[in-house]
Amino acid sequence: MxxxxxxxxxxxxxxxxxxxxxxxxxxxxxxxxxxxxxxxxAQTLAWPGPSGEPAFLERGPQGLRLGRSSALARLCRDLDLSFAPSGPKGPRWLGKGGRRRPSPATLRGPLTDPDLGLAAKLRLLGEPFIGLGPAEEDLQSFFARRLGEGFAQACLPALVAGVLAAPPERLGVEALPRLQTLEARGGLLLGALRVGLEATHLLRxxxxxxxxxxxxxxxxxxxxxxxxxxxxxxxxxxxxxxxxxxxxxxxxxxxxxxxxxxxxxxxxxxxxxxxxxxxPTLDLRVWHSRHTPVPGWERDFGLLLHPPEGRGLLGVVALAADDPRGVPGLLQLRTYLGGAFPLAPELEAWPGVFQELRRWLPELGEAVQVRAEPCPGAFPLxxxxxxxxxxxxxxxxxxxxxxxxxxxxxxxxxxxxxxxxxxxxxxxxx
Ligand SMILES: Cc1cc2nc3c(=O)[nH]c(=O)nc-3n(C[C@H](O)[C@H](O)[C@H](O)COP(=O)(O)OP(=O)(O)OC[C@H]3O[C@@H](n4cnc5c(N)ncnc54)[C@H](O)[C@@H]3O)c2cc1C
Missing domain, CATH: 3.50.50.60 (FAD/NAD(P)-binding domain)
Known part of the structure; x- marks a missing residue:
């Protein structure tokens, strides 16, 4: 040197x-x-199929969230990286009140959530009129201020647990820097329109x-x-x-x-x-599993759990049936547990995890392959x-x-x- x-x-x-x-x-x-x-x-690891077929799992992100003019998009262009075509997504759910409902990450989710009254739904629409908040704020207060208490209580915990594995009141808004960028540009809705919407891209x-x-x-x-x-x-x-x-x-x-x-x-x-x-750092438990396919889930699916009901199970995401990382003819899932949430003792091993998954996904068949990938220190809190x-x-x-x-x-x-x-x-x- x-x-x-x-x-x-x-x-x-x-x-x-x-x-x-x-x-x-x-x-x-x-x-x-x-x-x-x-x-x-951010590594893609080999995980051969049951008959040794070449197949893979992701240790970390399954895809890249790219905004049109984001630094990550510029980098991908400079590196000449190519993306696998990704079609429309399959269902996205929130598990709450003992049943599945549309995910709060979709527009339909909060607007059809039975726990949100009419006033809370109307309050969501007022978001563009909310001004800048204090420099220091936790995520719970940020969302309550911008989208209303109703949304912050009923929808937010599952969203934050699914992304950062912790409850929103234990995280500063700086844990999601994009929120501050969007607020500075007019709010979550107007800011996203100005800065550019993000979509998930799958790298070849x-x-x-x-x-x-x-x-x-x-x-x-x-x-x-x-x-x-x-x-x-x-x-x-x-x-x-x-x-x-x-x-x-x-x-x-x-x-x-x-x-x-x-x-x-x-x-x-x-x-x-x-x-x-x-x-502090948060430890995640991650299980990868392969199952017989379920009709209707070919395009993939995602399930987030309202944390008090998940007993430490935070969420599960599937690969689309034609995802080249998976095994043709099998449904590949990744299930997250733990982080800042205490894990029920039954969820320490796969049989208990599978039983809990079946509570929310009764369509799911027994796993033909399972692999644990513990992620100690996965995220800073x-x-x-x-x-x-x-x-x-x-x-x-x-x-x-x-x-x-x-x-x-x-x-x-x-x-x-x-x-x-x-x-x-x-x-x-x-
Ligand atoms: C399960 C999971 C899911 C995730 N999902 C997403 C997602 O969907 N979207 C998203 O954007 N992000 C996601 N992330 C977060 C993202 O992957 C990480 O924040 C990011 O990869 C961290 O990168 P890093 O280089 O800062 O740290 P790390 O990835 O931890 O890299 C640090 C490197 O330093 C090396 N190292 C350690 N000690 C030494 C030493 N003494 N000398 C030399 N080298 C050393 C390590 O081996 C390692 O390679 C996820 C993370 C996990 C764990």
């Missing part, structure tokens, strides 16, 4: 995006990834193709290279110690989950390390007040040390793409 080079620790989407933007700005970069493969959570080769393609273009990702210790050198430079190897660099970027970043920073930037270590703590954390970082990731920009890949693109423009300033 040259005298003025930058070493990036972590070859997940954050580290690869940082390398991509710095390289484009003419910087010399190298990426260290602890594991054999890049991508972190799965979501993992994003990280693989980035790494191929970069050509500077060192797999199986785990950073184990940092050292401050005279002249403001840094040394990183790996197993049997060390590297010096002018700038160090930690694109790591918060516990790993906190552990490395403890000896060289203890105030930032302490603030990082205080950010960005509690109300997170933005202020973040400012203190960044201010306390010594010159030449940088930290990126889901706890800084939000856990969604579109948030990471937006945040890291903007961060790279200020580099090497903080």
């Amino acid at each position: 040259s005298q003025n080079s930058t070493l990036i620790l972590g070859g997940g989407i954050s580290g690869l995006l940082a390398a991509w933007h710095l390289r484009r700005a003419g910087q010399a970069v190298e990426v260290w990834e602890a594991l054999e493969t890049v991508g972190g959570w 080769g799965g979501t993992g193709a994003l990280a693989r393609t980035l790494a191929e273009h970069l050509g500077c990702v060192q797999p199986e290279r785990r950073a184990m210790a940092l050292e401050a050198l005279p002249g403001g430079r840094w040394r990183v110690q790996g197993q049997g190897i060390s590297r010096e660099a002018a700038q160090l970027v930690l694109a790591l989950p918060t516990p790993e970043a906190a552990a490395l920073l403890a000896t060289v930037a203890s105030p930032s390390a302490a603030l990082l270590a205080a950010i 960005l509690a109300p007040g997170h933005a202020a703590r973040l400012t203190r954390l960044l201010e306390a970082l010594p010159a030449g040390l940088h930290w990126l990731g889901a706890a800084r920009f939000g856990p969604g890949l579109p948030d990471l793409a937006e945040g890291i693109e903007a961060w790279a423009k200020t580099f090497p300033a903080r």
